[in-house]
Amino acid sequence: MLAAIAFARPVDFDAVHVDGIRHISPLDIHYADELGYKIKLLGQAKRHAGGVSQTVRPQLIPKSLPVANIDGVLNAVVMRGSFVDEVLLVGRGAGGGPTASAVAADLIDIARGIAPPIFGITTGHMQAESPANDTVPESKQAYYLRVSVKDEPGVFADIAATLRDHAISLETVVQRGHEPGQNVPVILTTHPSSETAMRSALATIDAMDTVLAPTQLLPIMPA
Numbered sequence: 001m002l003a004a005i006a007f008a009r010p011v012d013f014d015a016v017h018v019d020g021i022r023h024i025s026p027l028d029i030h031y032a033d034e035l036g037y038k039i040k041l042l043g044q045a046k047r048h049a050g051g052v053s054q055t056v057r058p059q060l061i062p063k064s065l066p067v068a069n070i071d072g073v074l075n076a077v078v079m080r081g082s083f084v085d086e087v088l089l090v091g092r093g094a095g096g097g098p099t100a101s102a103v104a105a106d107l108i109d110i111a112r113g114i115a116p117p118i119f120g121i122t123t124g125h126m127q128a129e130s131p132a133n134d135t136v137p138e139s140k141q142a143y144y145l146r147v148s149v150k151d152e153p154g155v156f157a158d159i160a161a162t163l164r165d166h167a168i169s170l171e172t173v174v175q176r177g178h179e180p181g182q183n184v185p186v187i188l189t190t191h192p193s194s195e196t197a198m199r200s201a202l203a204t205i206d207a208m209d210t211v212l213a214p215t216q217l218l219p220i221m222p223a
Helices: 002-007 026-034 096-112 153-163 197-207
Strands: 037-048 051-062 076-081 085-092 140-150 170-174 184-190 214-222
Touching: 002 051, 026 140, 085 096, 140 153, 140 197, 153 170, 153 184, 153 197, 184 197, 197 214
Parallel strands: 051 214
Antiparallel strands: 037 051, 076 085, 140 184, 140 214, 170 184
16 A cells, blocks of 8 residues: 555566564564664565566664664555655554544544545545566565574585575675584674575575574665
């Protein structure tokens, strides 16, 4: 809906790429905080020459960005335009009170016969907008990885070699002390790379006998 409001065109919602937040663990929140980030669920839409791309997924956001500090019942919308640069709108959008207020306002509008256009203009004046196609260049961004591995020699070297073979370079590596024989979480952040290359590398990494669970992968928003 926000994409339709922003671009004044109906968008194919079935084309939205969605990742949930159920796979986010306390470990991810802890390590993100240690690395200077917060994890937030973001919905994003961007217009390209080949259409509109849309995603909904958790991301690591630098604590220095205002949107990282949106907590509690607050919601935020960040807009970037050609002439206005970046605009941040913040308001109460969740919780019992704000939700009840919005519902009551809608009921009052219905009772009064008020029907404002949901998207800023009437739907009859909206033109269809296609989802982004294969002609849109794949953007690159940094990533956070949490790999659960066996405590064996050479495991990290194999992971690093796989990332290197896919032209993915590492920025940070975090591995804390542990008892011998225990499973080890290895935290990696990368320099910007394509998601295609990253997922190809993870397919190889997750197939290793020394990797005990699917690797956690989260994009990192640039500062």
